[in-house]
Amino acid sequence: MFGRQNKQKIVIVGGGVAGLNAAQQLKSGKFDVTLIDPSPHIEWLPNIHEIISGAKKGDELRLNRNLLVRRLGHRFLLNRAIEMTSSFVHLDDGSRVPFDVCIVATGSVNNTFGIEGADQFALPMKSVEQCQVIARRLHRASLSHRTTRVTVVGGGIEGVEAFGEVMRTYRHRPQFEFNIVESADALLPNCPGHLDSKIRSHTSGFRVQYHVGESVESVDPEGICLMNGGAIESDITIWSGGASPNGFLQRSYLTDTPDQWADVNDYFQSQARENVFIIGDAANPGGHSLSKQAYHAIDMGKAAAHNVERFLSGKRLREFKPSEKPQVVTFGDLDTFMLFKDFAVSSSVLGVAKEAIYTLGVLQLAPPKSGKDLMNALDRLQRSARKVYLPAFNPLSLLSKLPKSQFLS
Ligand SMILES: Cc1cc2nc3c(=O)[nH]c(=O)nc-3n(C[C@H](O)[C@H](O)[C@H](O)COP(=O)(O)OP(=O)(O)OC[C@H]3O[C@@H](n4cnc5c(N)ncnc54)[C@H](O)[C@@H]3O)c2cc1C
The missing domain is CATH 3.50.50.60 (FAD/NAD(P)-binding domain)
Structure with a gap:
């Protein structure tokens, strides 16, 4: 040695x-x-956006x-x-x-792309702590009767997942209004399955405005100015721009x-x-x-x-061959998409897949080595089972969810 x-x-x-x-x-x-x-x-x-709705706590991640x-x-x-x-x-x-x-x-x-005011007035969501700040702001607003306008900037995967979490907890609260801004001409622009219309269909009964094909020019405490001359009043601006x-x-x-x-x-x-x-x-x-x-x-x-x-040790290096895996994108409790190379599948029971990836991912990072570790791992599994696995696999909820499953090409 x-x-x-x-x-x-x-x-x-x-x-x-x-x-x-x-x-x-x-x-x-x-x-x-x-x-x-x-x-x-x-x-x-991959699960930090769930902090925004309170579906996950920081210590679980x-x-x-x-x-x-x-x-x-x-x-x-x-x-x-x-x-x-x-x-x-x-x-x-x-x-x-x-x-x-x-x-x-x-x-x-x-990345705020040097957009004026974005670093100062928009809330990033790249860490547990940043998502906790967003969660606190939303929760505080929910305690008041004043109208609160929430805007998510960025309609890519992270932005849609964050927006889904906002909708999960606050869509039924009458004081909230919602906006999502995306500069491409559709939400989830680089994903298969044309999911934009699917997402919109889930929010049709709520106070949501989509600003697709519109770019942010600046952000200030009152809201957002758009490149096309328009403006969005926004009290809580969440930045998921890149x-x-x-x-x-x-x-x-x-x-x-x-x-x-x-x-x-x-x-x-x-x-x-x-x-x-x-x-x-x-x-x-x-x-x-x-x-x-x-x-x-x-x-x-x-x-x-x-x-x-x-x-x-002076040996020949081995070439990396990436494996193709489908990606799971959640839209709060409203839907989940599994993205393959050329198509997508949508079903709310797929939320279980995201939770399974989380459970296995954390377990792989911290394989249990002691009785205490094992207890912590089991505790995490139990929380997932209570919140996600059991409700999803309950026969009644399966019956109500399966007909919604859809193939999208
Ligand atoms: C909101 C969000 C949602 C996501 N959702 C998914 C998903 O659903 N599925 C999926 O597969 N991926 C998802 N991702 C992407 C995934 O998390 C990243 O691809 C992955 O974390 C990249 O791993 P990494 O180790 O390269 O970087 P990170 O995990 O970002 O780790 C980088 C580390 O480097 C450290 N570091 C930075 N600078 C320094 C320095 N100067 N000195 C020392 N250390 C430094 C940081 O503290 C950090 O710990 C998501 C990411 C975000 C932010």
Whole structure:
């Protein structure tokens, strides 16, 4: 057995689903692995929109990162990486961490496209904490009798899921009015199945206005100005307009401009440096056009870790072959869509699939290692069973839901 000082050093910058999955594959007996992340919790992002309605609480989506990393036998540094040179990662506190190989998994950040007032007056939804802020604002508004206008900017997958959660809890409250703004000419513009009309059909009885094909020019405390000269009064503006690369990439010369994702080859090696592997949302794998999804990030983390191991032992690297999985998109309690390559299926019982992905995803990030872990995992399963599985599979509710299932091409 080697001492820590004799082992090859691997630093992982960013401990989200990609970084943590890479860490899980690397053996602590063989490598000296350090994972760096400024946040103490890893968050399961695919379900964070459910915090907005209260369907999920923050603690159901957060896991203690230090515990998970230490349990793997690796070192965790609660710190922000500022930049990277050829063999050091430089941290916020002025220290630096040496590496033989660095894995970069810094994900993405909220993108407001430089739109005036958007950073100041619109509420982002990229973390548990940000979704909790939105949930509190909505809840507070529901306690008053004053009219509250809620606007979701962005009608892509995250925006539609957030809008669905707003509708889940507040659509029957008479003081609420709702808007959704999307610059493309339909909601869920890059998805199969023409789901725009399906979504609209679910909200026809409520005070919802769709602003599709309209772009935001500016945001202020009273609402939104549109490029076409129109305006929307909005008390709570939720921003789901897009994602952009983390500044770490450009500061480390892994990209040329701040709006670029880092180009990597089929083995996840940076085009800029061969001892740097980039995975998850941060990466732009040349040979594949991958959507920025957790299931790709998980597969990339695993594949890159195996390639890092092969790189360090001088073996030939293995090409990544992404697996195609259907994506599940929820629209609150009103509908769920399963998106395949060329078509979509809609049925509210599919909400169970999203919950199953959540249950398995969290279990995979934190496999139970002790009686206490097992109790926590069972507790999470029990909450899911109570809220989702049992109601969905109750024979009466199945009867009422199955006729609504639909194939959409
Ligand atoms: C609202 C929302 C809904 C989503 N829904 C789905 C869905 O339904 N299905 C699906 O498959 N995917 C979904 N996604 C996408 C999915 O969550 C991402 O693709 C996935 O999390 C990417 O993993 P990652 O590890 O690359 O990045 P992240 O999970 O974003 O992790 C990046 C990590 O890097 C850390 N970091 C950042 N900068 C630094 C730095 N300078 N130094 C050190 N650490 C740093 C961050 O703290 C973070 O922990 C959703 C995302 C959001 C935001």
